[in-house]
Amino acid sequence: MTNVKPLFKRLLLLSFLVGFVIIAAIPVGAASWNVWSQGDCAGGYPKGASTLSWSGYSSSDSGSSWGWLWYWTGSSWSQRASGFGSASGSTNAAVANTVAAHQTGNWTQTGGHTATFFSGQRNSQGNIFSCP
Amino acid sequence: MTTRNKPFVLLIVLLGAMLFLGATAAASSFINVQNPETVRQNTPLLVPPILAPPGTDGYIEQATGERITAMDDRPVAQLRDPAAAGVGASLAVNFPDLQRTSDEDTIYYAVLASIRYSGEKHTVLVTTARPSADAAQIPTAFGSETVRLTNGQSAWVSKGDPGDLPNRVVLLQGDLIITIAGDLDLQKLSELAAQVIVEIP
Numbered sequence: 480m481t482n483v484k485p486l487f488k489r490l491l492l493l494s495f496l497v498g499f500v501i502i503a504a505i506p507v508g509a510a511s512w513n514v515w516s517q518g519d520c521a522g523g524y525p526k527g528a529s530t531l532s533w534s535g536y537s538s539s540d541s542g543s544s545w546g547w548l549w550y551w552t553g554s555s556w557s558q559r560a561s562g563f564g565s566a567s568g569s570t571n572a573a574v575a576n577t578v579a580a581h582q583t584g585n586w587t588q589t590g591g592h593t594a595t596f597f598s599g600q601r602n603s604q605g606n607i608f609s610c611p
Numbered sequence: 612m613t614t615r616n617k618p619f620v621l622l623i624v625l626l627g628a629m630l631f632l633g634a635t636a637a638a639s640s641f642i643n644v645q646n647p648e649t650v651r652q653n654t655p656l657l658v659p660p661i662l663a664p665p666g667t668d669g670y671i672e673q674a675t676g677e678r679i680t681a682m683d684d685r686p687v688a689q690l691r692d693p694a695a696a697g698v699g700a701s702l703a704v705n706f707p708d709l710q711r712t713s714d715e716d717t718i719y720y721a722v723l724a725s726i727r728y729s730g731e732k733h734t735v736l737v738t739t740a741r742p743s744a745d746a747a748q749i750p751t752a753f754g755s756e757t758v759r760l761t762n763g764q765s766a767w768v769s770k771g772d773p774g775d776l777p778n779r780v781v782l783l784q785g786d787l788i789i790t791i792a793g794d795l796d797l798q799k800l801s802e803l804a805a806q807v808i809v810e811i812p
């Protein structure tokens with residue numbers, strides 16, 4: 480009879496441990512965000528997009544993207560267009576679109592991104608693409 | 612104010628004045644660079660692209676172990692000891708033709724020189740650029756994070772860019788923007804950034 484109490488304690492502890500493992504194993508949707516820029520010359524003219532996408536945050540959260548389209552003149556990178564986009568919600572994307580007049584040569588898009596769920600500005604650099 | 616408190620008050624006023632002067636000096640330097648960590652929502656900083664010529668065309672092989680200078684008076688940033696970082700096996704230099712900037716361009720970054728260092732496994736690009744007058748005035752972020760180099764200088768880093776040189780460290784020297792980009796990690800690139808010298812003919 481003297482061993483009942485320790486046995487009960489062990490069973491209680493074991494049940495807590497099992498419960499903890501089960502709770503820990505339940506997948507919880509983690510919040511995440513990502514930034515990127517990209518561009519192309521599809522359709523015959525240079526265009527780009529800078530994107531901040533996120534999921535799993537509060538419905539009151541928001542984000543903004545600024546995009547800049549750059550042209551390589553042969554000796555310098557020159558800004559030829561800029562754009563802005565913003566969005567809010569628990570899962571969404573803020574996209575800044577840019578477009579410029581056609582010019583043969585190399586182009587690239589860069590982006591600056593801010594949000595209520597991170598501090599400061601995050602930047603993105605797109606691919607270098609060419610317009611024939 | 613008691614006489615006893617006077618030295619403390621004077622010290623605080625002096626420190627405040629020094630901080631103010633320091634901030635003013637930073638804001639009125641040649642280039643209006645800002646740290647990305649200080650940005651508030653809806654007040655973005657301009658993000659320039661990687662300040663290097665696109666692609667690998669236009670590079671001319673040069674002998675290693677010699678200081679690189681331009682034929683004209685443009686400054687050339689370069690590594691003091693590329694071999695120490697394992698990228699001293701060969702180097703190639705690109706001096707873009709500076710006459711090719713259009714009159715319609717107002718916000719631009721002229722690339723004065725680009726040096727491509729190569730080793731057995733890694734490649735590092737060191738470029739020298741200068742902003743136009745308009746570009747120099749715009750609050751700008753040269754990276755996603757501010758770091759301090761081993762020589763005490765501030766620099767800005769980016770990682771994960773597209774292409775074969777995904778990581779980047781940018782530092783300023785006067786009105787010059789010096790970029791060290793490569794496939795080395797940011798720690799190694801930051802060490803290289805601390806040993807950059809600028810050769811002026």
